[in-house]
Amino acid sequence: MKKIINFSKVVLGxxxxxxxxxxxxxxxxxxxxVEAAEEINDEKIENNEVKDDASFLTEATxxxxxxxxxxxxxxxxxxxxxxxxxxQMLIDDHTKALEELKAVANExxxxxxAAISNEGKEDYDKLNxxxxxxxxxEFIDMMVDGHEKAVDKMTEIxxxxxxxxxxxxxxxQTSTFLTHFEQAKxxxxxxx
Numbered sequence: 001m002k003k004i005i006n007f008s009k010v011v012l013g014x015x016x017x018x019x020x021x022x023x024x025x026x027x028x029x030x031x032x033x034v035e036a037a038e039e040i041n042d043e044k045i046e047n048n049e050v051k052d053d054a055s056f057l058t059e060a061t062x063x064x065x066x067x068x069x070x071x072x073x074x075x076x077x078x079x080x081x082x083x084x085x086x087x088q089m090l091i092d093d094h095t096k097a098l099e100e101l102k103a104v105a106n107e108x109x110x111x112x113x114a115a116i117s118n119e120g121k122e123d124y125d126k127l128n129x130x131x132x133x134x135x136x137x138e139f140i141d142m143m144v145d146g147h148e149k150a151v152d153k154m155t156e157i158x159x160x161x162x163x164x165x166x167x168x169x170x171x172x173q174t175s176t177f178l179t180h181f182e183q184a185k186x187x188x189x190x191x192x
Contacts (some may be wrong), residue, residue, distance in 0.1 A: 033116070050108075065120065070139070071087040089180070127142065144185055154171075
């Protein structure tokens with residue numbers, strides 16, 4: 001009987017030790033969805049021009065996913081009604097752009113990221129820590145910077161992509177993103 005009790009203590013102690021060691025194990029950093037998509041495309045695409053086009057579309061997808069996620073956050077947390085309306089516009093426009101992009105990519109067997117990039121997640125988390133007017137200011141700063149870069153990226157794709165469907169898609173998005181950029185600058189002036 002004494003041996004059974006001692007054995008039970010040993011098993012219980014070993015179990016607790018394993019549980020403790022497992023709890024202390026650090027979570028591995030998640031693989032960046034953008035990098036994963038680019039790796040898949042690199043493996044399956046041999047033509048360098050098509051690889052460049054795939055890279056353009058991967059970057060464009062990253063832009064859209066980030067804007068949608070941050071737009072959803074702003075719709076929840078913004079103090080300003082104008083910011084919430086702007087956020088809804090972002091969600092609507094970037095969702096539409098992403099759906100069109102997915103269709104074009106599928107026709108050309110290009111793999112796109114399915115989730116926000118690690119960098120985008122960091123921006124999201126940083127913004128999520130803010131509230132009230134602080135949130136609004138940080139959000140609109142992010143939108144001005146982000147849409148300026150997005151306009152540049154869409155312009156680049158519309159000029160450098162080899163696939164005509166990609167060029168056409170990027171051309172259409174340039175004007176939408178430019179509208180977002182201009183509205184973000186106006187909102188930034190309004191909430192100073």
